Amino acid sequence: MALIENYKIVALKNKFSIFLLAILAISTGIMSFVFYFNNIDFGIIQYKESTLLSNSFxxxxxxxxxxxxxIAISTGWLQFLPIFRAQRLNIHRMIGKIYIVFSFN
Incomplete structure (x- = not known):
């Protein structure tokens, strides 16, 4: 009986961990888009020289x-959902390929 209770605790911790990972990943992706589309000089951008910032390349x-x-951060957390992989293997593979391509930019 203790083994079943321990399994339930581990399962609950895993669900919470995946939920937290999803919230943080999606929030980071959204924050990146907000800074990008609003042209906010934040972080490393504010320390760059104007000649570099004017370089179009x-x-x-x-x-x-x-x-x-x-995009990679916002979608990458889905790869950690076992039920997602089991029920939607084709989508899981497609997101994995997207993640790999977008991670090596």
């Missing part, structure tokens, strides 16, 4: 990095 690279990173 650097700006394009940063834009791709922010967008792809936000």
């Amino acid at each position: 650097w700006k394009l690279s940063l834009d791709i990095h922010i967008i792809f990173g936000a």
Whole structure:
């Protein structure tokens, strides 16, 4: 009986961990989009020289990095859901491929 109770505690901790991971990942992705679309000079951007900020290649690279990173972070947590993988294997694989591509930008 103790083994069943321990399993329930572990299962509850895992659900809470996945829930927390999902909230943090989605929040980080949303925050990235908010900063990107509102042109907020935050973090490392505020310390860059104006010549670098006016470079169109650097700006394009940063834009791709922010967008792809936000998408990778926002969708990556889904890969940790066992029921998602079991019931929707094709979507799980597609999100995995998207995550891999967007992670290596």
